[in-house]
Amino acid sequence: MNWPWRSSEPEGLLLRLLWLPLAIPAWFFRLGAAADRGGYLRRGPGRRRVDARVISVGSLLVGGSGKTPMASWLAEQMHRRGHKVALLSRGYGGQPDQDVTIVSDGKVLHIGPKQAGDEPVLLAGQVAGVPVIVSRDRGLAALRAISCSGAEVLILDDGFQHHRLHRDLDLLTFDADFGLGNGKVLPRGPLREPLAGMQRADAIIDIGGPVSATVETEIQRFGTGASRFRAHRRPVSLGNLRGDIRVQPSVLRGMKVGMLTGIARPDSLRTTLEALGAVVIAERIFPDHHRYVAKNLRGLADETEVWVTTEKDAGKIMPYWAGAADIRVLGVRLDVEDGDALLEWIEGELGLGRFR
Structure with missing residues (x-):
């Protein structure tokens, strides 16, 4: 059922009729996403604030947009530059036995993918010296990271739609090969929220090459205020x-x-x-x-x-x-093109100096 999502071509009458039963669920999904965002306005009182800089790495689309590789790269590079970093994840697919679970303290892997989920264990294996913490409530994970490891920079893997925790920067990834699919919201298409959501992005990272003309048009429409970077x-x-x-x-x-x-x-x-x-x-x-x-x-x-x-x-x-x-x-x-420029931009936006 995923295959029609890939196409950005106009749909024929038959395909539109086949998709018709999903139109109402898609409308409710869009409405629910808007209500969730409305409850946690950017930098508003409904969001939990913590004593650390918070960077979210996320996507408008479900699955495979380069979110986790980008979070991994960013955590590794910020750690190398002398910042005390922790990675926070939802742990999708895992079955943790606690509200907050330490997957890794940066040195030792404490639990496997069955409990933690796939991405947190992958991150723990890739980024030495950086704790990885899982919780459905990223605010609780943030507090644990600060208290246990003294983290000063928190990176949310797949955090763009997690509105409970205040973030200082929102990084949005786009997979150049996949594009926007059919540009529709779940379950009608691959979008987690309408394209207007990219207005919240502070930076947009194109992964895999230049994005298509269709994607670029939408970025120029909704994401003009975001800095642009590219990665492979x-x-x-x-x-x-x-x-x-x-x-x-x-x-x-x-x-x-x-x-x-x-x-x-x-x-x-x-x-x-x-x-x-x-x-x-x-x-x-x-x-x-x-x-x-x-x-x-x-x-x-x-x-x-x-x-x-x-x-x-x-x-x-x-x-x-x-x-x-x-x-x-x-x-x-x-590999991030001109990665130093991205890191320096982040440090400048967060008011951080490079320590190494």
Whole structure:
């Protein structure tokens, strides 16, 4: 059912009729989102304020817009520049047993993806020295981060629609490959809120290249006050499920592989593999945030010997489930064009000096 979301072309009569039953739910979703925003006006009294600078990284669209890679990059870079940073996440898909859960103290991973959710565990593995804390109420997570780690800069992963916590900066990501889909609000399309929501953004980061003319038109319409930056995904490593082998992803060139993943936009993995020169001859694709079980991997070796999965997926796959198949884990990071300019802009906006 996701496929019509991708198209920005005008819909024919048949497709409009097929979508008609979702028009009313979409209207209620739009109304609910507006009511939620209205209850927590920007810098208004309804928002919790904490004794730290708060940066939100988010998106107008569901799934796979580069939010978490951007939050990871920002946390790592701010930490390197001498700031005391903590990452806060909703922990979607996790089952925490407390209102606030410390996923990592920056040194040790305390819980796995079943409790914490996929993204927090991924962040904890990528950003050494930065605590990762999960709570449905990001305000409670913020207080815990400040009290336990002395955090002075809090980064909200996927925080653009979380209105309870006051933030000092809102960073909005756009995936250049996906664009805006059909430009409709859930469940009619991939938007979490109307495009006018980008008026709240202090900066917009285009990920994967220049955005399409359609997206650029909407940004010029609603996001003219935002600073603009650009970033690219870069494959950095190819490891195994045990994590004790790591080589350059260039070894995939000319190799026939299978694609094993449960992410929001699996096409992005295929595009990356093909750009590396791999030939994808098999695939097993599951829904985003899929909880793997052994039977999901049965018979992999019968289709092809080598399979490639993402770091997000790998944390939920036991190595012995693979059997005779060789499952490789592709590590991808974000490169921000003129990243120093973005960091200096953030420090200037927040009144922070660089300490290193």
